[in-house]
Each structure stands twice: as C-alpha cells, then as structure tokens.
Amino acid sequence: MPQDGPCSYSGTVTAHPGTPARPRPWLLHPLVVDALVASVTLLIVLVLSVTINKHPGGGDGFGQRPLPLHTVVTALLGAGALVLRRRHPGPVLCATIVLTLVELIMGTFSHSPGERHTSMMGMVAVALFTLAASTDRPTTLRVGTCTLALITVAGMLLGAQPWYTSENFGIIAWTALAGLAGDAVRHRRAAVNAIRERAERAEATREEEARRRVAEERLRIARELHDVVAHHIALVNVQAGVASHVMDSRPDQAKEALAQVRLASRQALSELQTTVGLLRHRDDPVAPTEPTKGLAVLGDLVDxxxxxxxxxxxxxxxxxxxxxxxxxxxxxxxxxxxxxxxxxxxxxxxxxxxxxxxxxxxxxxxxxxxxxxxxxxxxxxxxxxxxxxxxxxxxxxxxxxxxxxxxxxxxxxxxxxxxxxxxxxxxxxxxxxxxxxxxxxxxxxxxxxxx
CATH class of the missing domain: 3.30.565.10 (Histidine kinase-like ATPase, C-terminal domain)
Structure with missing residues (x-):
C-alpha cells in the first residue's frame, strides 16, 4: 500500500451512507503530489549546486559555481526516483544514496576542493523522511544511523574541504531532522487512526445497544399482549361454549354467558389499546392513561x-x-x-x-x-x-x-x-x-x- 510522505495527501474521502462519494481532485492524487515534491526537490538541488556559500568578492554566490553535466543527470535520476518514494520507500532511499555518492565522486574531478558540495543530500533527506513515516521506529533508527554514517563520512572525504567545514557537519542535521520528522508523522497518523477506530467502535456499540433495546422492548410488549389475549380469549371461549350449550334449554343462562363474553372482549380491547399505546409517538393525539397492571386490581381479575x-x-x-x-x-x-x-x-x-x-x-x-x-x-x-x-x-x-x-x-x-x-x-x-x-x-x- 502506498505510504504518505512530505506534502502528500494522507487519508480517504468518505461519505455518509446513502450519499454518493465526492470525487477527489486530481491535484490530490498521490502520484501527482509525489511528482510535485520531486520537482521542488530537484529545483532546490540545482539551485544549491550553482551557489557558493561565501563568495570571495563578498557578493551574491548564486550562479558562481559551475553546473557540470553529471550533477544534472544525477539530480534528474534522483527526482525520478522520488516520484516512486511512496510505493517503494526502501529502494528509493538506496537509489538516492547511491546517486549522492556518485555525485560526490564525480565532483572530485569537476570541482576544486573548496567548491565541492553535497546538495544531493536534500533528496536523501526526502527519501529518509518517507521511509521513517511508512515504517516503524526500530527500522527508522537502523536505516537512519547507517545513512547518517555513510553520507557523513563520504561528505567529509569527498565533499567540501577541509573536512571539518560546516557544510559537511550539516549532513548530520539534515539526516537527523528527516528521520525525526518522519517518525513524528508516523506517530501522529497512528494516533489519528486509533481515535478513528475508537469512534467507529463506539458508534457500532451504540447501534448494537439501540438494536438490543428495541428487541427487548418488542419482547416485553409481545409478552404483555400474550398475557392479555391468553386470559380474555380463554374466558370468551368458555363462555361462548356455555352459551352455545344452553341456548335452547336455558336462554337466561345463555344470555348471561353472552354478557360475560361481551364484558371480557371489552376488557381485552381496553388492555390491548393500553399496551399498543406504548408504541405511539409523543406527538400522537391518543396516549395510554390506564395504570400498569398490578395486585391493586387483583379484585377485578378475580371478579x-x-x-x-x-x-x-x-x-x-x-x-x-x-x-x-x-x-x-x-x-x-x-x-x-x-x-x-x-x-x-x-x-x-x-x-x-x-x-x-x-x-x-x-x-x-x-x-x-x-x-x-x-x-x-x-x-x-x-x-x-x-x-x-x-x-x-x-x-x-x-x-x-x-x-x-x-x-x-x-x-x-x-x-x-x-x-x-x-x-x-x-x-x-x-x-x-x-x-x-x-x-x-x-x-x-x-x-x-x-x-
């Protein structure tokens, strides 16, 4: 999976469920971002390559150092490698280190000891930043230490002379800063991902709890409906049987049984209305007014x-x-x-x-x-x-x-x-x-x- 680097776009565009995802602008595409970073780094390397830190005449040092062909070639190759830094951070770092060493070696033939430079170190720093941001801390420490030792020694031997010049010691600062910045970006990304996962997990838990409560409420209402129907329908069934049995021989008793059927059915409807009323919304005009059943109305049940x-x-x-x-x-x-x-x-x-x-x-x-x-x-x-x-x-x-x-x-x-x-x-x-x-x-x- 591509990893994030400096000035790169990290993250995905998400949309609320049910709404179409917005297309990502092409300028935020990772490959476009990496190409822009590589271009800016190439420009910086070329500017540093033709600039002298301390001009002998005291004037502006830009353009006072010659730009040989090998510097342009190695800079272009390094920029091309940086375009792929997100997909292959390790190989890109190795490639920029090799190109930097080649540039230092070729510089011994094209420049005098006082005019040599280590401007290619900027590409090594970008590659090391990407590696630190895409791997773990132990890997960053091992690779960063090796890179620091190799480039620093090479700069002191093949770069600007004498070896203790500030430009050579600046390699240490560039390397350490790139590694620390990449590790900080990786740590922050991990923290953000952890927060996002906790939020998603909490949201899922809330939805699950809501579904559980809805299911339990349905079970509760279904149980109440069972109690009401089981009681009153049993009474209606028995009284209807009695009425049917004595309809011809004892009409008065059949009439009384039918009255009991009517009373039981009316009570059943009343209790069903009260129970189903629990499903109404707050703004519904009718709401249950009968109190919850309990032993206080046991006498009505027995009657x-x-x-x-x-x-x-x-x-x-x-x-x-x-x-x-x-x-x-x-x-x-x-x-x-x-x-x-x-x-x-x-x-x-x-x-x-x-x-x-x-x-x-x-x-x-x-x-x-x-x-x-x-x-x-x-x-x-x-x-x-x-x-x-x-x-x-x-x-x-x-x-x-x-x-x-x-x-x-x-x-x-x-x-x-x-x-x-x-x-x-x-x-x-x-x-x-x-x-x-x-x-x-x-x-x-x-x-x-x-x-």
Missing part, C-alpha cells in the same frame, strides 16, 4: 373469573393490600396469578375451585413475595387434561422465565388428591441492595402462545 362460574378465594397477609411493591414485582405477581387462573379455567373447567394466597416473608435483603395458586382439579369431565409439570405448557414456561428474570423461583406441579399448584417466589430487593425496580430485564425473552 371476571367468578362471573365465568369459577370459585376463586384470595388470601392476603395483614395489611398486604396497602403495602407498596416494586413495579416489576407487582406486575410479575399479577401476571402469574392471571396466567395460573387462566390455566385453571382452561384445564380444570369453569366449575373448579381455586385459591390464591399472597404473602411476604423475610426481612431486609432476604425479603420476598410468595404467590401461590392452588386448584382442586374437579371442574367437570369436559375439561382437557392438565399438561404435566415436567414438560409444562408455554404458560408455565413463561411463569418460570418471569420469575427467573427477577431472581426468583417458580414451582409447578400436581398435588396429592387432585389439582394443581403454582408457587412463585419473587425477591423484593435486588442482590446489590436497592429495591427491585421495574426493568427491561424483567420483561426479557417472554414471547409465548397461551398455554
């Missing part, structure tokens, strides 16, 4: 099953109705009771008897809420068989997942003498100490059809 013909008894500890619960625990307990009673109504039949017991146990960090739903399993012969506890239906699996999301436990299974029991324990404090608040973790991974 719905009672009107469907199922006897439900609720036992709560002293003052349990007035004691506030964390939002996540409150919602989870309500949904567990709702799902359990729906399963009783569906599997044990409308004439089954169920008992709901809600109590607290423990104190401090060990405080927990215990929810138990127990039925007698004698709701009529027409009821379908209950799914075994080992396999469980999707509703039972959902209870376990809901409890596990809050760090609790769920026990389900038949009881001796007939019936089925659901026991869920939910901690009232998180492992870290603060009370459990409603979180997305409690709503994660619960998309189930009704069990």
């Amino acid at each position: 719905g099953f009672s009107r469907a013909g199922m006897a439900v008894a609720v036992e709560r500890g002293d003052g349990e109705e007035e004691r506030a619960l964390p939002a996540a625990v409150d919602l989870a307990a309500y949904r567990v009771v709702q799902e359990a009673l729906t399963n009783v109504h569906k599997h044990a039949g409308p004439d089954a008897k169920a008992r709901v017991r809600i109590s607290r146990a423990g104190r401090g960090d060990s405080a927990r809420l215990e929810v138990m739903v127990l039925d007698d399993g004698h709701g009529g012969a027409a009821a379908p068989p209950r799914a075994p506890a080992a396999g469980g239906g999707h509703g039972l699996t959902g209870m376990r997942e809901r409890a596990a999301a809050l760090g609790g436990s769920c026990e389900t299974g038949p009881v001796p003498g007939g019936g089925f029991r659901v026991r869920v324990v939910l901690p009232l404090r998180s492992p870290g100490g603060p009370a459990v608040e409603r979180s997305e973790a409690a709503d994660r991974g619960w998309v189930r059809p009704c069990g």
Whole structure:
C-alpha cells in the first residue's frame, strides 16, 4: 500500500451512507503530489549546486559555481526516483544514496576542493523522511544511523574541504531532522487512526445497544399482549361454549354467558389499546392513561373469573393490600396469578375451585413475595387434561422465565388428591441492595402462545 510522505495527501474521502462519494481532485492524487515534491526537490538541488556559500568578492554566490553535466543527470535520476518514494520507500532511499555518492565522486574531478558540495543530500533527506513515516521506529533508527554514517563520512572525504567545514557537519542535521520528522508523522497518523477506530467502535456499540433495546422492548410488549389475549380469549371461549350449550334449554343462562363474553372482549380491547399505546409517538393525539397492571386490581381479575362460574378465594397477609411493591414485582405477581387462573379455567373447567394466597416473608435483603395458586382439579369431565409439570405448557414456561428474570423461583406441579399448584417466589430487593425496580430485564425473552 502506498505510504504518505512530505506534502502528500494522507487519508480517504468518505461519505455518509446513502450519499454518493465526492470525487477527489486530481491535484490530490498521490502520484501527482509525489511528482510535485520531486520537482521542488530537484529545483532546490540545482539551485544549491550553482551557489557558493561565501563568495570571495563578498557578493551574491548564486550562479558562481559551475553546473557540470553529471550533477544534472544525477539530480534528474534522483527526482525520478522520488516520484516512486511512496510505493517503494526502501529502494528509493538506496537509489538516492547511491546517486549522492556518485555525485560526490564525480565532483572530485569537476570541482576544486573548496567548491565541492553535497546538495544531493536534500533528496536523501526526502527519501529518509518517507521511509521513517511508512515504517516503524526500530527500522527508522537502523536505516537512519547507517545513512547518517555513510553520507557523513563520504561528505567529509569527498565533499567540501577541509573536512571539518560546516557544510559537511550539516549532513548530520539534515539526516537527523528527516528521520525525526518522519517518525513524528508516523506517530501522529497512528494516533489519528486509533481515535478513528475508537469512534467507529463506539458508534457500532451504540447501534448494537439501540438494536438490543428495541428487541427487548418488542419482547416485553409481545409478552404483555400474550398475557392479555391468553386470559380474555380463554374466558370468551368458555363462555361462548356455555352459551352455545344452553341456548335452547336455558336462554337466561345463555344470555348471561353472552354478557360475560361481551364484558371480557371489552376488557381485552381496553388492555390491548393500553399496551399498543406504548408504541405511539409523543406527538400522537391518543396516549395510554390506564395504570400498569398490578395486585391493586387483583379484585377485578378475580371478579371476571367468578362471573365465568369459577370459585376463586384470595388470601392476603395483614395489611398486604396497602403495602407498596416494586413495579416489576407487582406486575410479575399479577401476571402469574392471571396466567395460573387462566390455566385453571382452561384445564380444570369453569366449575373448579381455586385459591390464591399472597404473602411476604423475610426481612431486609432476604425479603420476598410468595404467590401461590392452588386448584382442586374437579371442574367437570369436559375439561382437557392438565399438561404435566415436567414438560409444562408455554404458560408455565413463561411463569418460570418471569420469575427467573427477577431472581426468583417458580414451582409447578400436581398435588396429592387432585389439582394443581403454582408457587412463585419473587425477591423484593435486588442482590446489590436497592429495591427491585421495574426493568427491561424483567420483561426479557417472554414471547409465548397461551398455554
């Protein structure tokens, strides 16, 4: 890959996704930049080659030194090599060093000791800068030291005399400056690339987090929809069956069953509107106004099953109705009771008897809420068989997942003498100490059809 050098264009033109990339001006093409650098370096070398530092007459030294043919040839060859410095920094440096040595050797025949010069050193400096900017620091130190030693010794032996003249010692400054500048450019480019990579990685992380939150929110809403549909549709199905069965023999009871169907469907629509309202934007005219379901409205839930013909008894500890619960625990307990009673109504039949017991146990960090739903399993012969506890239906699996999301436990299974029991324990404090608040973790991974 081409590397950047002095006065070169480093970087790529990027565009926002979905927008066409702007074409790069031809003047910023790397080959054009390298040709311009080579041309400027050639001009500087030729100017220095015909200039005397200290004119004997005290006047301007420009044009006072002769320009032999070998100086022009070596300068042109060196400039041609610099055009390729980005693609082949090592070979270009070697080529400029060789041309500089050739120029010094030929200069011993064309110039007197006092008129010899090391102007080709400018091309060596450009090549060394490119090498330092495109490699690592150890390579720069090794190559720079070798170049410094070789060119300095050659300049002192073949260049301007006496050997200790300032022009020969200037080779050391040129070489060291080129190597240090190239290393600084490489270090800065590496720092910029690291910052860009961190920014891109952070952007990718933000996008991934946003996608994760969207997926979790969809799972949460889908779970709420499942709870609503599973409960009310089960009631509607049973009451519609009752109405169809007694339509001819007991019209009054069929009418009452149809009224219960209408009431259950209205409640289902209301809860669906509240849940789907969470998907509305802020500027939508209609927003959900019903509070989140919880044990505070457990009585309405039980009344719905009672009107469907199922006897439900609720036992709560002293003052349990007035004691506030964390939002996540409150919602989870309500949904567990709702799902359990729906399963009783569906599997044990409308004439089954169920008992709901809600109590607290423990104190401090060990405080927990215990929810138990127990039925007698004698709701009529027409009821379908209950799914075994080992396999469980999707509703039972959902209870376990809901409890596990809050760090609790769920026990389900038949009881001796007939019936089925659901026991869920939910901690009232998180492992870290603060009370459990409603979180997305409690709503994660619960998309189930009704069990």
